Amino acid sequence: MMRTGPVKALGAMSGTSLDGVDAAVVVTDGVTILEFGDSAYRPYSEAEQAVLRAALGKWPGADLAAASEIVLGAHREVLSRFEGIDVVGFHGQTLAHEPRGRGTHQLGDGAALADALGVPVVWDFRSADVALGGEGAPLAPFFHWACAKWIGADKPLCFLNLGGVGNLTWVDPAAAKPEAPGALLAFDTGPANAPLNDLMTQRRGLAYDEGGALAQQGRVEEGALELFLDEGFFRRMPPKSLDRDDFSVMLDLVRELGDADAAATMTGMAATAVMVGMEHCPSPPDRVLVTGGGRKNPVMMEMLRAGLDCPVAPVEDVGLDGDMLEAQAFAWLAVRVARGLPTSAPGTTGVATPVGGGQLSRPERRSESVA
Ligand SMILES: Nc1ncnc2c1ncn2[C@@H]1O[C@H](COP(=O)(O)OP(=O)(O)OP(=O)(O)O)[C@@H](O)[C@H]1O
Numbered sequence: 001m002m003r004t005g006p007v008k009a010l011g012a013m014s015g016t017s018l019d020g021v022d023a024a025v026v027v028t029d030g031v032t033i034l035e036f037g038d039s040a041y042r043p044y045s046e047a048e049q050a051v052l053r054a055a056l057g058k059w060p061g062a063d064l065a066a067a068s069e070i071v072l073g074a075h076r077e078v079l080s081r082f083e084g085i086d087v088v089g090f091h092g093q094t095l096a097h098e099p100r101g102r103g104t105h106q107l108g109d110g111a112a113l114a115d116a117l118g119v120p121v122v123w124d125f126r127s128a129d130v131a132l133g134g135e136g137a138p139l140a141p142f143f144h145w146a147c148a149k150w151i152g153a154d155k156p157l158c159f160l161n162l163g164g165v166g167n168l169t170w171v172d173p174a175a176a177k178p179e180a181p182g183a184l185l186a187f188d189t190g191p192a193n194a195p196l197n198d199l200m201t202q203r204r205g206l207a208y209d210e211g212g213a214l215a216q217q218g219r220v221e222e223g224a225l226e227l228f229l230d231e232g233f234f235r236r237m238p239p240k241s242l243d244r245d246d247f248s249v250m251l252d253l254v255r256e257l258g259d260a261d262a263a264a265t266m267t268g269m270a271a272t273a274v275m276v277g278m279e280h281c282p283s284p285p286d287r288v289l290v291t292g293g294g295r296k297n298p299v300m301m302e303m304l305r306a307g308l309d310c311p312v313a314p315v316e317d318v319g320l321d322g323d324m325l326e327a328q329a330f331a332w333l334a335v336r337v338a339r340g341l342p343t344s345a346p347g348t349t350g351v352a353t354p355v356g357g358g359q360l361s362r363p364e365r366r367s368e369s370v371a
């Protein structure tokens with residue numbers, strides 16, 4: 001077990017959009033954020049992305065040697081730029097997520113990474129939660145509680161991550177602990193950027209709709225939006241989580257539309273999924289703080305502002321870093337795992353009782369489950 005008091009933790013996250021690895025330092029005791037430190041980004045090359053994309057949907061046992069080497073190599077490269085690190089939180093690359101079926105699969109060997117870096121690595125954050133009946137996601141909500149404390153929030157507020165998938169956390173900053181009953185309610189809202197990116201690639205050969213430029217020229221096709229909202233996922237009560245491609249049907253819904261209308265409609269689908277999800281919040285939030293790449297899409301942000309009854313702002317407005325928040329989350333969560341503190345609870349993943357998920361691997365390859 002790690003020494004007591006604050007430590008310097010380094011988190012690494014490679015999200016569902018497969019763009020690369022974010023890494024960021026947080027000084028914390030696993031409860032309070034004392035300081036945010038340096039951060040770095042290591043993009044995946046196009047060739048690497050192609051290998052990872054081909055591995056999506058695969059489970060342990062499949063031949064994943066090439067993808068595994070890419071994930072390990074990219075992490076080793078970006079994480080070795082940091083010095084004086086006490087513990088690393090290594091999320092890994094999600095390849096498949098079926099919490100009520102085969103489980104959840106984050107590619108990446110934490111023991112090998114610990115050996116490569118010479119630093120203890122916490123990894124495999126989601127499996128223990130799934131094994132105990134939880135969704136295994138989202139896990140950032142406990143960190144959102146710490147962020148709410150860090151910004152001195154005094155009223156319930158929401159954090160919204162608009163990555164490949166969207167996820168929303170309602171947090172009561174008065175709660176003494178993130179695992180306290182009623183402190184948090186969190187769930188995936190629906191697809192956010194992933195299907196829109198796929199559309200941009202198919203139609204325009206682009207990675208994404210930069211600045212919402214294409215959507216800006218189109219209009220939302222209400223019929224397609226209604227069909228989208230008919231999906232059973234939206235009627236399910238939270239907690240609930242999604243795999244990256246659970247909504248690939250969206251592309252079919254806009255197949256007949258021109259490029260601009262299709263982009264506007266898919267942007268509208270991502271925003272409307274959030275609005276529908278907001279109805280599950282235990283009380284109206286004071287504001288919605290947006291993190292993830294979608295906050296850089298002014299069309300998506302404008303749709304949210306028009307559809308929600310409270311201020312909607314990027315997390316930068318309160319001094320947080322929306323590009324690094326998930327990497328910071330896994331730094332903070334790693335310290336919790338190493339100290340035996342819970343990382344999820346009934347309100348965040350639907351797990352029966354608060355659980356701390358993850359394995360801790362020390363450099364000499366000893367791996368111990370700390371769940
Ligand atoms: N300037 C921009 N304009 C429009 N969209 C943008 C911009 N910058 C980023 N994005 C969108 O945000 C996406 C990346 O978001 P982010 O890095 O939060 O995803 P992720 O962390 O991989 O996903 P997840 O949180 O689901 O794991 C890009 O793929 C793109 O769709």
Ligand SMILES: CC(=O)N[C@H]1[C@@H]2OC[C@@H](O2)[C@@H](O)[C@@H]1O[C@H](C)C(=O)O
Nearest residue numbers: 016094097137138139140165167326
């Ligand atoms: C299984 C998985 O990797 N889920 C990711 C994904 O990306 C966004 C959303 O779907 C969220 O559920 C989660 O990531 C964030 C970091 C989380 O666990 O909070």
